[in-house]
Amino acid sequence: METEATARSVSVEILIEFDENGILDYSTANELDTRDRAEVREYVQNILRKRSYLDFLIDNFSNVNIEEMKPSLKNILRLGIYDMIYMDSTPDYAAINESVEIAKLMLGHRTGDLVNAIMRNLQRDGDQLPKPKFKDRTKLVATTFSHPEWLVKRWSKRFGEREAFQLMQANNKRPTYYVRANNLRTKTENFKLRMTKNGIQFEESDWLPGYFRVDSVAPFISKGWLSKGFCQIQDIAAGFAPTLLDPEPGETIYDLCAAPGTKSIMMSDMMNADGDILAVDISSERLDKLAESALEYHAENIKVRRADVTELELDEADGVLLDAPCTGTGVLSKRADLRWRRDEEGLERAVAQQEQLLDSAAKMVKKGGRLVYSTCSLEEEENMQQVAKFLKKHKNFELEPVGGYLPDEVITEEGKAYQTFPHKHNCDGHFGVRLKRVK
Ligand SMILES: C[S@@+](CC[C@H](N)C(=O)[O-])C[C@H]1O[C@@H](n2cnc3c(N)ncnc32)[C@H](O)[C@@H]1O
Numbered sequence: 001m002e003t004e005a006t007a008r009s010v011s012v013e014i015l016i017e018f019d020e021n022g023i024l025d026y027s028t029a030n031e032l033d034t035r036d037r038a039e040v041r042e043y044v045q046n047i048l049r050k051r052s053y054l055d056f057l058i059d060n061f062s063n064v065n066i067e068e069m070k071p072s073l074k075n076i077l078r079l080g081i082y083d084m085i086y087m088d089s090t091p092d093y094a095a096i097n098e099s100v101e102i103a104k105l106m107l108g109h110r111t112g113d114l115v116n117a118i119m120r121n122l123q124r125d126g127d128q129l130p131k132p133k134f135k136d137r138t139k140l141v142a143t144t145f146s147h148p149e150w151l152v153k154r155w156s157k158r159f160g161e162r163e164a165f166q167l168m169q170a171n172n173k174r175p176t177y178y179v180r181a182n183n184l185r186t187k188t189e190n191f192k193l194r195m196t197k198n199g200i201q202f203e204e205s206d207w208l209p210g211y212f213r214v215d216s217v218a219p220f221i222s223k224g225w226l227s228k229g230f231c232q233i234q235d236i237a238a239g240f241a242p243t244l245l246d247p248e249p250g251e252t253i254y255d256l257c258a259a260p261g262t263k264s265i266m267m268s269d270m271m272n273a274d275g276d277i278l279a280v281d282i283s284s285e286r287l288d289k290l291a292e293s294a295l296e297y298h299a300e301n302i303k304v305r306r307a308d309v310t311e312l313e314l315d316e317a318d319g320v321l322l323d324a325p326c327t328g329t330g331v332l333s334k335r336a337d338l339r340w341r342r343d344e345e346g347l348e349r350a351v352a353q354q355e356q357l358l359d360s361a362a363k364m365v366k367k368g369g370r371l372v373y374s375t376c377s378l379e380e381e382e383n384m385q386q387v388a389k390f391l392k393k394h395k396n397f398e399l400e401p402v403g404g405y406l407p408d409e410v411i412t413e414e415g416k417a418y419q420t421f422p423h424k425h426n427c428d429g430h431f432g433v434r435l436k437r438v439k
Pocket residue numbers: 256257258259260261262263264280281282283286307308309310323324325326
């Protein structure tokens with residue numbers, strides 16, 4: 001007999017796939033209804049945010065060493081224990097029963113009994129959950145805050161332990177969401193009225209026009225406002241790079257590393273779809289999404305091209321945006337999976353790749369034109385150190401002040417860059433500079 005997939009069983013499957021193959025694929029949730037699909041995303045991201053601490057609890061209450069458990073058993077337990085501890089709406093017995101059922105179906109009766117025993121052990125001690133007590137400070141902090149040890153070391157050294165804790169705590173919270181009204185399909189004022197009429201709470205940002213902080217993006221999706229092109233889900237920090245490039249109607253703009261295209265669409269809106277935007281990306285799958293969004297958002301001046309930027313030759317443009325691939329350490333709340341995918345070698349690879357991309361992008365800027373370099377990383381090697389290296393090699397570029405474009409709160413490097421931090425700015429962590437080609 002086929003058993004019905006539930007938000008929990010599908011979440012477990014997605015988490016197993018992530019552990020086994022490093023792929024985070026939500027498509028198995030497509031068979032569920034909208035509410036359950038949203039629940040799956042919440043489960044998966046929340047469990048990835050708390051993974052080390054959940055593993056510590058599993059280890060603490062089990063006779064079997066967690067290192068010896070299969071990914072399937074580990075993830076059934078992670079989800080069950082997450083439910084017991086953090087989901088007030090789920091009674092313990094329901095969390096235990098459902099986890100035992102999933103275990104029996106996937107792994108047989110004996111594993112079901114093991115899951116039952118571990119979860120009941122935890123239930124008995126539920127009022128006073130154990131705290132990690134490792135002698136090794138890095139391991140202790142990494143387990144408590146569920147971050148990889150290399151990031152704990154790096155951030156504690158750079159910010160001091162107290163601030164590193166605040167940053168990790170911010171990464172472990174449910175993220176803040178922003179939507180941006182797309183004036184190519186509606187007017188910001190009308191969009192505000194639409195939200196009010198539909199009982200949606202929002203807070204208008206005074207950092208950038210057309211941005212609204214919202215509790216959840218679910219109503220925007222369910223009402224079809226994204227597919228109708230009324231608004232984009234875009235963190236306010238992601239809006240700083242287009243704002244700094246400041247594209248004007250009639251100009252020629254290259255958006256290198258453009259997909260899935262939220263910044264291209266914002267720039268099209270800023271240009272009133274007048275002028276040319278060439279959106280380049282190496283991934284055809286991601287470019288297909290960009291092309292589809294451009295249609296939905298009436299961003300009629302966007303053309304797409306699949307290419308490797310490091311091999312691309314183009315005429316010089318008025319403005320170039322290089323929103324480079326990076327470690328993404330500024331977006332670990334929204335992309336909890338990234339913390340388990342990245343390592344120090346990955347950081348080195350990203351730095352080398354960004355350097356190459358920057359060298360290529362520089363060749364596409366006309367004299368007097370500008371190049372905006374941006375990342376969603378907090379790491380200095382990917383940000384200001386990368387820019388310093390660029391300026392040493394490219395004497396025909398100079399940094400321009402960012403003050404006229406962006407709010408004071410996010411400006412750093414003596415007015416020459418912006419950098420946001422999740423624990424300070426209540427948004428994602430992004431970095432960017434504006435470089436003018438002077439010769
Ligand atoms: C940070 S994402 C871009 C996000 C995008 N700017 C936005 O706002 O929606 C980086 C992108 O760089 C692309 N990429 C990586 N290496 C590339 C290369 N050598 N040439 C072109 N695109 C590349 C990736 O496919 C990815 O879509």
